[in-house]
Amino acid sequence: MEGGIRIFLLKLTSSITVAMGLLLVPQSNIIAAGLSNSEDEQLVRPEITRRTLTVEAIDTENFEVELFGGVISVEDFGANPVYGVRLAYHITEDFFAVGTLGQTQTGESSYERISGSSAKLLTDEQRKLTYYNFSLGYNILPGEVFVGGKTAFTTQFYLIAGIGSTEFALGDYFTTSFGAGYRFLGSDWFALHVDVRDHIFEIGIYESSRETHNIEFTGGISLFF
Amino acid sequence: MLPTPYIFITLITLLSLSNVTAGEEYFNVEVTDPFLELRTGPGRGYPIVDIIERGEQIRVLKRRTDWFKVEINRGKPGWTSIDQFKTTLDLAGEQVQINDGKQSDYSDRNWEMGVMTGDFAGARIVALYLGYSFTPEFSAEVGLSQVIGNYSSGLMANASLLMKPFSFWGVEPFFMLGGGAITTEADSSLAGDEARTEAAAHVGLGLHYYITRRFMFRLDYKNHLLFTDRTENEEIDEWKAGFAFFF
CATH class of the missing domain: 2.30.30.40 (SH3 Domains)
Structure with a gap:
């Protein structure tokens, strides 16, 4: 008995479905005909999910970090190895701001060398010279160099000036620095540097203060990020 | 004393500001x-x-x-x-x-950074600051300064709030209020005086002047009140001028 009812219901359901299908076909033809009158011939429009990234997605590489080493001549204390780190921010294509931290261990002054080992003016700790400065650089001569017939590298010759402080001997000294440098861009993200700086500060060790010029010559490698 | 750890912290802060690829x-x-x-x-x-x-x-x-x-x-x-x-x-x-760094971006700037030098109670001062403008009229700054005297040197860290009521032809006057701490140390040639750290509060005023592109000139005056252990608190005048850029 139950089986008979189930079969009846099944037949009923399937016939309703077919009937609805027949009714709907002409309707969809009408819809299609209506659409074909408009500009768009397509019944189904492809749904393309385009990934639109905003300008924030552009990788900005305005920072440059550099490790450098070279020689610094500290007036009357000899020329000695110097090393340090620089962090630059490229503000425009012409100007960049740089923070520098450098360190050297100076030698003996001429007075100490003449009077022999007994007359030390400074302890080893005082003989260590550390400096920092904040500078503004100007890319005055941008250019290219050519290696062989097919390869070109971009370069920049820049002028730089800054203010900072030098810790040496008995205290801290306000320091101005001037110089120039050459940046060789091996690729977009790394560069080689050659720099010359003059660090100018007034110092007095058991004497009246006088202005000293301390020339530094360095080479470095930097990364842009 | 050279502020190596402080500069390091500043550098790290700068690194974190750069955009992620x-x-x-x-x-x-x-x-x-x-x-x-x-x-x-x-x-x-x-x-x-x-x-x-x-x-x-x-x-x-x-x-x-x-x-x-x-x-x-x-x-x-x-x-x-x-x-x-x-x-x-x-x-x-x-x-x-x-953002192409024109004068309209100057008034709408968010981050700015600058270096200044000047006079701190007769001593030379070198100062670095980083500022953030919440609105064109209101900003906050943190700064780190080294004071270089003939017989002593000091390191000062401070934070300020700035009110910039208006801007006219690129000139933007401001008032500021803030606080911080200063550590003073005598040069090693003078014995007996140990380093001391004191809290300080300051009020100040100054101006920004838009030069070109992303650059501005800055001039400011601060009056610091140092909370000392001595019977009287110490007042210090600070004058500085320098350049800053916004990004």
Whole structure:
């Protein structure tokens, strides 16, 4: 008995479905005909999910970090190895701001060398010279160099000036620095540097203060990020 | 004393400000100028080596200052200027919105950073500051200064709130209020005086002056009140001038 009812219901359901299908076909033809009158011939429009990234997605590489080493001549204390780190921010294509931290261990002054080992003016700790400065650089001569017939590298010759402080001997000294440098861009993200700086500060060790010029010559490698 | 750890912290802060790369995904734009000039390097001094015609889609690889490194499917990548880049359309058909460091961006700036020097109670001062403007009228700053005297030196860290009520012809006066701490140490040639740290509060005023591009001149005066252990608190005048840039 139950089986008979189930079969009846099944037949009923399937016939309703077919009937609805027949009714709907002409309707969809009408819809299609209506659409074909408009500009768009397509019944189904492809749904393309385009990934639109905003300008924030552009990788900005305005920072440059550099490790450098070279020689610094500290007036009357000899020329000695110097090393340090620089962090630059490229503000425009012409100007960049740089923070520098450098360190050297100076030698003996001429007075100490003449009077022999007994007359030390400074302890080893005082003989260590550390400096920092904040500078503004100007890319005055941008250019290219050519290696062989097919390869070109971009370069920049820049002028730089800054203010900072030098810790040496008995205290801290306000320091101005001037110089120039050459940046060789091996690729977009790394560069080689050659720099010359003059660090100018007034110092007095058991004497009246006088202005000293301390020339530094360095080479470095930097990364842009 | 050289403020090595403080500079280190400042550097780390700067590092975290740089934008994160977008991996393999690149921003795409459509050229609307008759043609887009491609140079070999990010600057007007570099030669033009290629052009991209109107209607072509380009991938934007990176930005350095106001230059964009772009490429299309054929040919080599090159650098194009912001003046040409900002007329391009993004994939939604909208003109790209890009900050190009003009005077209008000066009044709407968020981050700024500057270096100043001047006088701190007769001693020389070198100061570095980082500021953030919440609105054109209101900003907050943190600063680090070294005071270099003849017989002693000091290190000062402070934070300020700035009110900038108006800006006229690029001149922007401001008032500030803040506090911090100062550590003073005698030079090693003088014995007996140990380093001391004191809390301080300050009020001040000054002005910013827009020079060009992303640069401004800054002049400020601060009156510090040092909370000492002695019977009287100490008042110190500080005058500084310097340059700052915004980004």
